[in-house]
Amino acid sequence: MKWSGRRSSENFEDKRGMSSGGKTIIGGGIIGIVILLLNVFGGENGQMIGNILQQTQGSQNEPTEQRELSATEKKEGKIIEAILVDTEDVWKKIFQENNLQYERPNLVLFTDSYETGCGTATSASGPFYCPADQKVYMDLAFFEELETKFGAQGGDFTKAYVIAHEIGHHVQTLLGTAINMRKLQQGKSQAEANKLSVALELQADFYAGVWTHYNQKMNNFLEEGDIDQALSAAHAVGDDAIQSKIQGRIVPESFTHGTSAQRKAWFMKGYKTGDINQGDTFAEIR
Structure with missing residues (x-):
């Protein structure tokens, strides 16, 4: 993925290197919360993410010290910022083409823990979008776990796919899709509510594909193997793949994000069409 030469973003917050003394993290790392949620990243439907963080957080103190980031960490930050910049430019263009105004979200990098x-x-x-403050949060340690524990390909475009998915949730917030979905979930059985959650997540994958389509036209940023990285990540975070790996059996009615095949298919539809109007993932459950 070609990323150098991008402008800086005032919406990028690098909080890595800040540490606090005396915090306790419950859940045993990313795998612990995966067992709880049976997903890897996402879970961004308003109250759900708040409840999840309440279940996994421990005591939290204010940062007591800050260390200098390594050269590798600084480069990683530049890559993440470049991806964010490209999402800002692409979605600004798409919104303008539809007579809408895009409000840029912030992206926060942190290590260990952070108040959101x-x-x-x-x-x-894991990486998530918080609708309460319209920010994306991520600890880059997630990507190592995604590769080593769940078999996704490593690489910069794996990060781009995940970030583009989270920004897709911001788009859903701006368009009112997310809040409408939450209203539809009210009074539904858990299985029916889960189907709506799956539709929301698959649409975020579709938007990640749309972003990739537009950004290729605008910046010619793709390199050989990039799309394969995205598809590998999409496969790794499918509900069926995760359930099979974590619990050894698949329970479709508990899916919240979609199968590996669905996630890959909706990303590719967005990438191939570049048409935001073709992302009605809710059609099948209306």
Whole structure:
């Protein structure tokens, strides 16, 4: 993935290197919360993420010290910022084409734990979008776990896919899709509510594909193997793949994010069409 030469973003917050003394993280790392949720990243439907963070957070103190980031960490930060910048430019263009105004979200990098509008995020939370403060939060340790524990390909475009998915949830917030979905979930059985959650997540994957389509036209940023990285990550975070790996059996009615095949298919539909109007993932459950 070609990322150098991008402008800086005022919406990028690098809080890595800050540490606090005396915090306790419950959940045993990303795998612990995966067992709880049977997903890896996402879970961004308002009250849900707040409840999840409440379950996984421990005591939290204010940062007591800050260390200098290594050269590798600084480079990682530049890559993440470049991806964020590209999402800002692409979605601004798409919204303008539809006579809408795009409001840019912030992206926060942290290590260990960080206070968010949805509660205390920890390294166990995985990347997520918080609608309460309209920010994306992530600890980059997630990507090592995604590769080593769940078999996803490593690489910069794996990060781009995940970030684009989370920004997709911000788009859903701006368009009112997320709040409408939460209203539809009210009074539904858990299985029916889960189907709506799956539709929301698959649409975020579709938006990640749309972003990739537009950004390729605008910046010619793709390199050989990039799309394969995205598909590998999408496969790794499918509900069926995770359930099979974690619990040894698949329970479709408990899916919240979609199968590996669905996630890959909706990403590719967005990438191939580049048409935001073709992402009605809710059609099948209306």
